[in-house]
Amino acid sequence: xxxxxxxxxxxxxxxxxxxxxxxxLVAAFAGDRxxxxxxxxxxxxxxxxxxxxxxxxxGFDGLYTADAFSNFTKPLIYLAAGVSILLxxxxxxxxxxxxxxxxxxxxxxxxxxxxxxxxxNLLTLYVGLEMQSLAAYVLASFMRKDARSxxxxxxxxxxxxxxxxxxxxxxxxxxxxxxxxxxxxxxxGLADGVNMxxxxxxxxxxxxLSFKIAAVPFHMWTPDVYEGAPTPVTAYFxxxxxxxxxxxxxxxxxxxxxxxxxxxxxxxxxxxxASIILGAVGAIGQTNIKRLLAYSSINxxxxxxxxLAAGTEAGVAATLTYMVIYVxxxxxxxxxxxxMRTADGVHVEDIQSLSGLSRRQPALAAAFAxxxxxLAGIPPLLGxxxxxxxxxxxxxxxxxxxxxxxxxxSTIGAFYYLKIVKIMYFDEPAEAYHPVTSYVxxxxxxxxxxxxxxxxxxxxxxLGAATAVAAKALF
Amino acid sequence: MSYPILSIMILLPIAAAIxxxxxxxxxxxxAALGTTLGxxxxxxALWHGFDVGGPQWQFVENAPIFGRFSWALGIDGIALMLIVxxxxxxxxxxxxxxxxxxKRVPEYMAAFLLMExxxxxxxxxxxxxxxxxxxxxxxxxxxxxxxxxxxxxxxKASYKFFLYTLFGSLLMLVAMLWMSREAGTTDIPxxxxxxxxxxxxTWLFLAFFASFAVKVPMWPVHTWLPDAHVQAxxxxxxxxxxxxxxxxxxxxxxxxxxxxxxxxxxxVWLVFGMSMVAVVYTSxxxxxxxxxxxxxxxxxxxxxxxxxxxxxxxxxxxxxxxLMVMLAHGLVSGALFxxxxxxxxxxxxxxxxxxxxxxxxxxxxxxxxxxxxxxxVGLPGLANFVGEFLALVGAYEANSWVAAVATTxxxxxxxxxxxxxxxxxxxxxxxxxxAAMRDISAREWLTLAPIAAATLWMGVYPExxxxxxxxxxTSLLVRLESAAPAGDAQLKKGSxxxxxxxxxxxxxxx
Numbered sequence: 001x002x003x004x005x006x007x008x009x010x011x012x013x014x015x016x017x018x019x020x021x022x023x024x025l026v027a028a029f030a031g032d033r034x035x036x037x038x039x040x041x042x043x044x045x046x047x048x049x050x051x052x053x054x055x056x057x058x059g060f061d062g063l064y065t066a067d068a069f070s071n072f073t074k075p076l077i078y079l080a081a082g083v084s085i086l087l088x089x090x091x092x093x094x095x096x097x098x099x100x101x102x103x104x105x106x107x108x109x110x111x112x113x114x115x116x117x118x119x120x121n122l123l124t125l126y127v128g129l130e131m132q133s134l135a136a137y138v139l140a141s142f143m144r145k146d147a148r149s150x151x152x153x154x155x156x157x158x159x160x161x162x163x164x165x166x167x168x169x170x171x172x173x174x175x176x177x178x179x180x181x182x183x184x185x186x187x188x189g190l191a192d193g194v195n196m197x198x199x200x201x202x203x204x205x206x207x208x209l210s211f212k213i214a215a216v217p218f219h220m221w222t223p224d225v226y227e228g229a230p231t232p233v234t235a236y237f238x239x240x241x242x243x244x245x246x247x248x249x250x251x252x253x254x255x256x257x258x259x260x261x262x263x264x265x266x267x268x269x270x271x272x273x274a275s276i277i278l279g280a281v282g283a284i285g286q287t288n289i290k291r292l293l294a295y296s297s298i299n300x301x302x303x304x305x306x307x308l309a310a311g312t313e314a315g316v317a318a319t320l321t322y323m324v325i326y327v328x329x330x331x332x333x334x335x336x337x338x339x340m341r342t343a344d345g346v347h348v349e350d351i352q353s354l355s356g357l358s359r360r361q362p363a364l365a366a367a368f369a370x371x372x373x374x375l376a377g378i379p380p381l382l383g384x385x386x387x388x389x390x391x392x393x394x395x396x397x398x399x400x401x402x403x404x405x406x407x408x409x410s411t412i413g414a415f416y417y418l419k420i421v422k423i424m425y426f427d428e429p430a431e432a433y434h435p436v437t438s439y440v441x442x443x444x445x446x447x448x449x450x451x452x453x454x455x456x457x458x459x460x461x462x463l464g465a466a467t468a469v470a471a472k473a474l475f
Numbered sequence: 476m477s478y479p480i481l482s483i484m485i486l487l488p489i490a491a492a493i494x495x496x497x498x499x500x501x502x503x504x505x506a507a508l509g510t511t512l513g514x515x516x517x518x519x520a521l522w523h524g525f526d527v528g529g530p531q532w533q534f535v536e537n538a539p540i541f542g543r544f545s546w547a548l549g550i551d552g553i554a555l556m557l558i559v560x561x562x563x564x565x566x567x568x569x570x571x572x573x574x575x576x577x578k579r580v581p582e583y584m585a586a587f588l589l590m591e592x593x594x595x596x597x598x599x600x601x602x603x604x605x606x607x608x609x610x611x612x613x614x615x616x617x618x619x620x621x622x623x624x625x626x627x628x629x630x631k632a633s634y635k636f637f638l639y640t641l642f643g644s645l646l647m648l649v650a651m652l653w654m655s656r657e658a659g660t661t662d663i664p665x666x667x668x669x670x671x672x673x674x675x676x677t678w679l680f681l682a683f684f685a686s687f688a689v690k691v692p693m694w695p696v697h698t699w700l701p702d703a704h705v706q707a708x709x710x711x712x713x714x715x716x717x718x719x720x721x722x723x724x725x726x727x728x729x730x731x732x733x734x735x736x737x738x739x740x741x742x743v744w745l746v747f748g749m750s751m752v753a754v755v756y757t758s759x760x761x762x763x764x765x766x767x768x769x770x771x772x773x774x775x776x777x778x779x780x781x782x783x784x785x786x787x788x789x790x791x792x793x794x795x796x797x798l799m800v801m802l803a804h805g806l807v808s809g810a811l812f813x814x815x816x817x818x819x820x821x822x823x824x825x826x827x828x829x830x831x832x833x834x835x836x837x838x839x840x841x842x843x844x845x846x847x848x849x850x851x852v853g854l855p856g857l858a859n860f861v862g863e864f865l866a867l868v869g870a871y872e873a874n875s876w877v878a879a880v881a882t883t884x885x886x887x888x889x890x891x892x893x894x895x896x897x898x899x900x901x902x903x904x905x906x907x908x909x910a911a912m913r914d915i916s917a918r919e920w921l922t923l924a925p926i927a928a929a930t931l932w933m934g935v936y937p938e939x940x941x942x943x944x945x946x947x948x949t950s951l952l953v954r955l956e957s958a959a960p961a962g963d964a965q966l967k968k969g970s971x972x973x974x975x976x977x978x979x980x981x982x983x984x985x
Contacts, residue, residue, distance in 0.1 A: 358582075359579070362496075373615060378611060378612070378614065378615060378641075379607065379608040379611045379612050380608050380609075380612045384608070384611075388604075388648075388652075391648070391649065391652055392652045392655075392656075395649065395652040395653050395656060396652075396656055400649070400653070403649050403652070404646065404649050407645045407646070407648060407649055408642065408645060408646065410645060411638055411641050411642040411645060414637070414638065414641055415634070415638060418618070418634065418637060418638075421618075421619075422622060422630060422633070422634075425619060425622060425623055426622045426623055426629070426630060426633075457541055458540065458541075460541050460542040460543065461540075461541070461542035464542045464543065
């Protein structure tokens, strides 16, 4: 494949890179006044990148792969990025002031995620991951005057660097024992039995990636970072990097370590169950809505890993389905969290302030309740379908104990989602919130709420077909 | 039927529920009443259009719009009767909440309409996963009904209700996933004919049992029920006792027995054991209750134990009896909760000690209450007698010890119900406010009289209700024949004597 063909494969990343560089220059010269323009430009770039998706092939001598899998996950990442830009404007205008770099950083992180999803070489993987992480560290500490935000950024950075180190160590072990950093080459090296060095490599790579997806036991940073980061950034952290890291994990597990499924299946089963249970138990005592949603994301990653632990095509398809639905629910929930403002416009995060919301703002409460019931996986909301497909894949792969324990543990998770509904519907009304003023935000809430409502079930045949095609590309 | 009547019956209340959210309180009441009456009309049309003796599954619809599972509806006689029971109780529930619910009326009516749609969905779903969705979705409106409009301790009750039932159902879901893999279909009628491997059946049975036993509820997982009943508003209790508990029994008939006949036969001891404890233990507990609603809730557990005993008797009398108990209990316990609701609305107290002598100032009320007390006790001529008698006959054929223990439940039932009635209706009034209570209003007449009529009808001419279900019971028995455990009744076919020839012929004609 010529260099031009390879470049054409990376066109979505090129578009985003070009846009990010241009917008950075605009930001440098025009300053914060141009924020709205820059935001619009970033969203246009994301749309443009989505439109130029579709080519398939392996570029740069195996460093980069564009296939149905990456073409399925990238639009999801772009969607999450775009929505977090949309949600940011009013938040930053109210909290501090509009800052021009925000969407540039989002774009840079998104480019890294595109590389993560398309990486078919351990080095591309690492470069993509670091690119995403570096932009994310800055985003986490974006509110410079807020101590919590600075703390979140620092925590994220220190622990993230540690995880990167662990990952890199794992990569070096895999390289040392298989003699290559190409996914397929590593798979060949693992095919003739896994020796101790390779096993260590696998464990370290999985540990490093578990940090990125916030799976137990590498989840400790999540609540603090989610709480400290500005809410639109948290919405972004909860969705796009999760999709990218999960997709990366899927690709590494299947393409690079697919010949040693037994070696990592147990690890994933443990991580998955531990995340489900700890995510559920940890959320119970939370009083801050963002911390609660952080634990909820840990809990959800556990369910995602159930699908991957199956190690089958159906399992990968289920994982992708789960991610799509999870992104919708999470974006919707955070858009609701953004509406939690006192009458004079200050954002609050205390769960108790939601008391009696159903009588103050019935529509908002109904939407929030839909997201909570959906996250709990109660039918007929779409969150049920996400859990359904991952457990179906696990059962089909013969992992009955995993399915039984995981699904039983989701009862624990239901408890704290119910708590939010209880506070909104059963408790006496608290002080009124500032009315919803932004059409963009109410639009995001309405669209995501409709998507996860039973109406979303009509999309199941389409979603099922698309995820099946995407999963097939890995096998 | 040329139009998809079942889909209409499910979608109409959903549409009405969304509409009522935007109405004023009074308009929402009328809209809900109109919708539920319309659905009752459709239910009657369904019963009328049902061809007794025709194909097992009627009004079949199938639209494969969801990919992995389909919008497949259809009913047999058993489902028909339970749907009719649901749509019959629903307008009564709306009427019962007419004045007692004052806050957030539109939402309340919407929750009830949603509940109705989901109940009809559960009984008419022919796809396993569609069934599951309806079955589980019912938790949401009921959770809100208990939590928003319930009594003082409603939060705990609503949590308990939700988490208990959710936990049971999730295990059932895993079993369903395995079954759909094994059998390659999610179609309930096909699954009912599929022979699952015997060693897997036990696990599947236990997973389904976890769900249905909680729903029925069976001892020892019944503890959510007294809490939920006590805290729920009157109409919520009526629906809970009248229809939601029946979903458990329906699940046994639709899934456990026909799909896992060998496991059902092998685990009869478990079901019988739990039911026997339930009959005696919960009856004794009911005897010492100070709270009227709690007493009736415990009596529900005892009555539902007759259902499980009858179902697992593996013979016609037992199963038909169980079905009749389900219908009768739906009417009678619903009516008893209404009776409690009537006086609760006046005095806002559920303690038995706060009442007394009501037969003096509320004669019509006392009459209705007596009528339903007698029905609950199992007086011949009223609904419960038919079912309980048949279920006990069936149980006696299967296991005389079980029958003997279960029969004590009838005696204890008479004890606690009559004791309740004596304390509430006779004796001296507990206070001046009790003595000053007005007799039932026209609206309350409208809620109680139809149930009384249906109870009488079911007791005097149960054939109307048994006829549509008879063929379904037959096909269930055919399915169970190979697995049915031997009873200890030692039945022998007698040979008619020659000189009594005409009498024998006379006997056969019956």
